[in-house]
Amino acid sequence: MEQKKQKLTPQVMEDRLIDFASRVIDVVESLPPTPTGKHIGGQMLRSGTSPAMNYGEAQAAESRSDFIHKMKICLKELRETLVCLKIIVKRNWFPEGKLDSILVENNELVAIFIASTKTAVSKK
Numbered sequence: 001m002e003q004k005k006q007k008l009t010p011q012v013m014e015d016r017l018i019d020f021a022s023r024v025i026d027v028v029e030s031l032p033p034t035p036t037g038k039h040i041g042g043q044m045l046r047s048g049t050s051p052a053m054n055y056g057e058a059q060a061a062e063s064r065s066d067f068i069h070k071m072k073i074c075l076k077e078l079r080e081t082l083v084c085l086k087i088i089v090k091r092n093w094f095p096e097g098k099l100d101s102i103l104v105e106n107n108e109l110v111a112i113f114i115a116s117t118k119t120a121v122s123k124k
Helices: 010-029 035-059 063-088 100-122
Strands: none
Touching: 010 035, 010 063, 010 100, 035 063, 063 100
8 A cells, every 4th residue: 555645844854853863862772882882873873863953943043044054954964874874784783674764764864955955045
């Protein structure tokens, strides 16, 4: 059965980012307690939870430029999180395929923020 696409409202986007942040926290809390695991985990914890908070700030932006700036911060942090996830996969810290769904969601969020930022810039 085909899943109905939900309209991407600001509330839906915020919910997706909060769910993503929660999933990032789950991954970080499952990393090995090695110096490398702690380092990557700390970095990913910051970058993976930041988009939800910055998106909230973007919704209350004081100008279009402020909105664009905050959306670009979200994009930057999502890209950083994607690199962290790829490093984790490369290190084989999880069973093969275990992180596939979070990687897909991360890629979708990056694509959404690229498109949203381009739209906002073109309307500036």
